[in-house]
Amino acid sequence: MALRFDESDVKKLEEIRAKYPNNQACTLPFLHYAQDKFGYVSMDVIKLVAQTLNLPVAHVLSVATFYTMYNKKPVGKYHLQVCTNISCSLLGARKLVDKLEELLGIKPGETTEDGMFTLTEVECLGSCGTAPVIQVNETYFENLDEKKVEDLIESLRKGELDV
Amino acid sequence: MISIKINDREYQVEEGKTILEAAKEIGIEIPHYCYHPALSIAGNCRMCLVEVKGMPKPMTACSTRVSDGMEIYTDSELVKEARKGVLEFILLDHPVDCPICDKSGECKLQDYYFEHSAQKSRYEFPKERHKVEKISKKIYLNPNRCVLCTRCVRFLREITKTNELTTVERGSHSHIVCVDPEGLDNNPFASNISDICPVGALGLNEFRFKKRVWFTKKVKAICQGCAAGCNIYVDVSNRKQLLDGDDDEIVRIHTAENGKLGQYFICDEGRYSYKLYNDKENRVKAPVLDGEEVDFEKAVEVLKEKANVRKGVVILSPLHSIEENYAAYLFARERGFDVFRPSSFRKDLPEPALFIEEKKSPNDRMLKLMKLPKVSEIEEIDYDFALFLHNVGKVHSKSEVRILSVLKRATFSVVFEPMLTDFGKNANMVLPAPIFVEENGCYINGKNFVQHSNKALDYMYGAKPIWEFLGMDFKSEEEVFIQFAKEQLDKDLNYQKLGTEGFEL
């Protein structure tokens, strides 16, 4: 079935549209919105955004694939994004990735079979003073170590954290 | 005009031009991939970096405008080193599969590599590979050969505004993809992306593995498809090949730019029209008299006799060159025959129409300029002699009917055409006309531009210019043209004066 935005979506998208002088400028915010709604940015989502904004699919596709925050394939309920850039790495980000691989049985770029977790290595999250850091969905978890990562996964599994 | 120095020599150039354009006009070629005169400036390939005195860094010639007193170096050590660097970078991920690449021989990557680099690659890592695929019925994309100049993307975004291609991802993973194969199928200009691709990334399916370009001769001509008068290159085989014996045929048609005309692209209909001219089966292969082939001398003799009448008519053709038409016109004038012109065949414009004209003939304007009456004005008279010049293509259907009836009712009718049509079938005599690439010819397009089309092939199948059949004394096509220009345009023109870009009337 073709994807669509419902009435409440349209209202919210119109609010976004009001911030800009043209449709094209809405490409990024609409893609964010669509990702929130549909979970990831599939080709169908790209087409829907293009159609909604009356823009070429080519344009929306190039934008969607340029930016790393648009997930081009489905991600788990919790998207664990481990910063492995310099400041986090100097303080053991690699150990966190290793720990997560062990705990979840997946490699970076993969999603657990139950669809709960996706593990991704990301570039600097601007949290270097509280390194190492993992961003879970929208939420930053800072000053981590292997023990805290274990606790974090456990809390997430139990659904104790709103991220 | 302002004064600039290039490589220590002073030149006067037009203000507002970029360094690349100004240098080009002076005759200094600055290598480039992404620059294209009809597209927006991308500045991404960095091949055109030049040194500008006073600037801390080399500048892109494609985007930097000249200013008074500017001192530019296009051949300094810095520039040479920069070009070498860019070429090495571009070639990192390139497959270097020239032996099986159809662009080979006319590839800017090959040419520049030999001219500006010629060094061994120092890259020792596996290359990133993408699928080579047919992205439409007409075009294939080999992303591995792509240099990401984005000419194709810009062409489809800015010129046809159809956006079938785009770049995706970023960094060294960037590549071109097609998001709309059907759109490309229906885009009447899609195949231009093969021409403007400076390397072998985009090509035409039907040219794939067909011919090495160095076995072709590239001749500049004028497209015969409509009144736009687009400049084209006609590539013809230049040697017999062992595998296919096809010689003397058009291998392909592609764009020849004409900046004066503002024409940098051609339509697909024109591009693929070459097949019409390769139709050997229907080609008139000798003069035919009452269904029987006769030799040239016999044809001339019969014509001379049959034309020796009072009531004759000559119907010219918007599908023929000035030279063929004017020779026939002079023949009629000498004898006091009537002269008429058919109306051009028209076709609705596609979307977008860009460089296509409704009138499907290359020389309609010439006959109009001569103020010749239309065939619809022919009174219902039975002529003793009727001559009609026809060519590949069509005239207006009403004209067709009219002409056919004139031919049928004439005592002796002659049709001069390269492919046998109903006209020839209904005439007493058919004369083998040359196709446009078999001789020099000039055409006046819809915008009043007289342009010259070059001879690419010898006359084939006994084809000859009309003046030879009519026993007229012209030594060359140019002689006819000079007389036409003098008598009809009141101008002292010849082929040299027309130049490669033509002349606006």
Add this chain to the structure above:
Amino acid sequence: MSEIVLFKQLLDPEVRNIENYIKLGGYEGLKKALSMQPDDIVNEVKRSNLRGRGGAGFPTGLKWSFMPKGEGQKYFVCNADEGEPGTFKDRYIMSENPHQLIEGMVIGGYAIDATVGYIYIRGEFEFVAKILQKAIDEAYEKGFLGKNILNSGFDFDLYIHLGAGAYICGEETGLINSLEGKTGQPRLKPPFPAQYGLFGKPTTVNNVETIACVPDIIKKGSDWFLSIGPDKNNGTKIYAVSGHVNNPGVFELPMGTPLREIIYEHAGGIIGGKKLKAVIPGGSSAPVLGPEHLDIPMDFDSLKNVGSMLGSGAIIVMSEDTCIVEAYTRLAKFYAHESCGQCTPCREGTAWLYKILKRIEDGEGKKGDIDLILDICGKIMGRTICPLGDAAVMCVKPAVERFREEFEYHIEHKKCMVENKIPIF
């Protein structure tokens, strides 16, 4: 205690609320500004020697003066795309003291005759954007944003635009393209944004920290600002210290504070009392320094004099336990990952640099690799559309030159010369 220009949260932890901000004298700069002529504001900022805190250190007042006069839409854009590795200062201005940025935006908008402002904040900072949006809503309610601000007749609307994960959008024309809804590929310059910027209109782009300095400059005057920090490098600077230090974090200090003081006093010295091996003074793109540079005043000109740069003021500290080869291989990976792919030398060169460095790091380096790296650097530097290519070179090249022995050891012995290092790969 030294002067606080930006981190008012140190004076009142709840300053993110508009009432608290006002209590601390907030929006008084705006009131004063609206009673001034726009040109006088530009001149006051010029006189203050305020220089861009995003990295380039370009004089802010001068940048504002490039904006054309006359009718027509103009835009004022805040660069909050904080993405330079090691940099985490702007987020604390936005999350802890957001009104100061908002106030600076309105003043700047008034000064350059822009009626619309955008804050381009990196997508990962959505939680920061939410705090900022709340502050913007408060400012609208109080009449500091919107139509006819404080009955001055000046209108200014302020919107937040979220990025979506691309370091290159920190480059101002990449940012503008991204705001326009395109890929963040930087533009050819000229034309500069002041002539042809956002949506084709005259535009000024300034960094968060830069803009947040403006309200106090207007309120207290440029002389006050000039009294902080060394000549031509005035004001305070937020130094963001990360890496091998005991007390990493952000510290607002007078510009020109010596590196040693920042690392050993404010950031608590190096973990485990280890020796300092290398320090990046201004975000990953700033050429690396060593222990002999500890007494350098951390300001634009002093760092330039030793061949590095203040950049974003992000200080990354590496102790003796750091393998420089590994650390810089990781940074090279970052630049390759973030290259927009538009121009040849950066697209191909950054990826190639990373591959060679990774080979060395993996013990598969070849003789000649070091010279090859330096040669590639030379073929990128100054040949690209935007400064990302240069940044990659300024990151990698000085490190390879300074620690050449370590790279050579890696190539020759196929292993690291540093024991007890924390693995990065």
